[in-house]
Amino acid sequence: MENVIIVGMADLNATRSPGILTTIGLGSCVGIALYDIKLKIAGLAHIMLPDSTQIQNNSNAAKFADTATIRLIYQMQRLGANKANLRAKLAGGAQMFAFTSQNDNLRIGDRNVEATIKFLSQSNIPVIAKDTGSNYGRTVTLYAEDGRFLIKTIGHGSKTL
Amino acid sequence: MESQMENLNQNQMDALKEMGNIGAGNAITALSQLLGKRISMKVPVVKMVEFKHMAEFLGGPEQLIAGVLVQISGDINGIMMFLVKKECARELINTLMTEFSHDYAQRDEAESFTELENSALQEIGNILTSSYLGSLANLINKRVIPSTPMLSMDMANAILSVPAIEFGKDADCALLIESLFDSDIYSVSGYFLLVPDDTSLNIILTCLGAK
Numbered sequence: 001m002e003n004v005i006i007v008g009m010a011d012l013n014a015t016r017s018p019g020i021l022t023t024i025g026l027g028s029c030v031g032i033a034l035y036d037i038k039l040k041i042a043g044l045a046h047i048m049l050p051d052s053t054q055i056q057n058n059s060n061a062a063k064f065a066d067t068a069t070i071r072l073i074y075q076m077q078r079l080g081a082n083k084a085n086l087r088a089k090l091a092g093g094a095q096m097f098a099f100t101s102q103n104d105n106l107r108i109g110d111r112n113v114e115a116t117i118k119f120l121s122q123s124n125i126p127v128i129a130k131d132t133g134s135n136y137g138r139t140v141t142l143y144a145e146d147g148r149f150l151i152k153t154i155g156h157g158s159k160t161l
Numbered sequence: 162m163e164s165q166m167e168n169l170n171q172n173q174m175d176a177l178k179e180m181g182n183i184g185a186g187n188a189i190t191a192l193s194q195l196l197g198k199r200i201s202m203k204v205p206v207v208k209m210v211e212f213k214h215m216a217e218f219l220g221g222p223e224q225l226i227a228g229v230l231v232q233i234s235g236d237i238n239g240i241m242m243f244l245v246k247k248e249c250a251r252e253l254i255n256t257l258m259t260e261f262s263h264d265y266a267q268r269d270e271a272e273s274f275t276e277l278e279n280s281a282l283q284e285i286g287n288i289l290t291s292s293y294l295g296s297l298a299n300l301i302n303k304r305v306i307p308s309t310p311m312l313s314m315d316m317a318n319a320i321l322s323v324p325a326i327e328f329g330k331d332a333d334c335a336l337l338i339e340s341l342f343d344s345d346i347y348s349v350s351g352y353f354l355l356v357p358d359d360t361s362l363n364i365i366l367t368c369l370g371a372k
Contacts, residue, residue, distance in 0.1 A: 009213045009325065010329075024223050024318055025216070025317060025319040025321075025322070026319060026322070027316075027318065027319030027321070028323060029322050029326065049329055063329065094319065096228075096315065096319055096320055097230050097311040097323060098311055135313075136319070137315040137322075139316065154316060
């Protein structure tokens with residue numbers, strides 16, 4: 001594969017067509033794929049937590065749904081993207097272990113997805129597709145060429161959004 | 162805020178390493194008793210690893226691994242995990258099942274696990290983590306209560322995202338203890354991951370005399 005940019009955990013990146021962005025093994029984390037449908041500019045963030053304002057150790061903007069959304073839009077705009085053209089696709093937010101506990105932190109996957117949708121809507125970016133929840137990991141790849149979002153799993157098939 | 166996990170001095174690291182050695186040693190002894198086999202263990206390698214690099218130790222972010230997770234409560238709060246690659250999990254299951262069931266046909270590593278094999282693996286994880294935590298409790302003379310173990314088999318990164326998120330608020334790294342164990346029939350490398358929260362780390366270090 002050529003032009004593949006790997007986005008790590010709590011990381012984000014953007015590219016023009018025909019670039020490819022991928023992030024490996026999303027568990028409870030959420031992969032936010034943004035795509036400028038007219039100018040073919042793609043951006044991908046791998047967030048870990050819903051909200052930077054709830055946490056003291058928040059220096060890495062890419063770690064949180066709120067700050068990562070803003071940072072990713074900014075990075076795409078620097079490549080020439082127009083915010084009005086942006087569409088979002090989401091993957092991840094699984095619950096990897098069947099916790100029986102009372103601890104609210106442990107349904108973090110759901111909370112990550114909810115927060116991501118909320119912050120995208122505050123930025124007026126429509127979420128046009130998502131593959132979230134359940135109990136398995138996902139590797140995702142976003143193609144700047146046409147905005148397709150490929151999701152691979154171990155034992156749960158693959159699909160394209 | 163900088164977490165103290167990321168700013169340990171040499172003395173504190175040494176104390177945690179020693180604790181890791183003792184814990185892993187106890188865990189392997191318990192496993193050896195369960196399996197009725199002599200198991201020798203190499204001196205564990207203990208290091209502080211950032212979550213984003215942790216999957217490299219387990220064969221890469223997409224490697225299929227088995228993770229057993231217990232939540233720790235009592236005087237210490239946090240998470241403990243036992244992690245093995247799938248083929249090593251298969252070795253452990255084959256050994257355990259053969260020991261307890263004479264008509265058990267050993268299965269190939271490529272096959273997925275049955276429900277019974279999953280609970281066998283969960284039990285192995287349970288014994289390893291609870292004996293590890295038992296020796297930790299003795300060492301620091303505190304109450305350390307493990308939850309029932311939970312098992313997940315998936316990509317390394319997806320499994321490691323759970324402790325990474327749970328403690329991402331405080332720290333971006335955790336204590337990774339690699340223990341290689343051998344018996345006459347197999348060689349398995351397993352990993353223990355200990356992630357106490359910031360307050361609990363403080364308690365542990367104080368009790369170890371490294372504060």
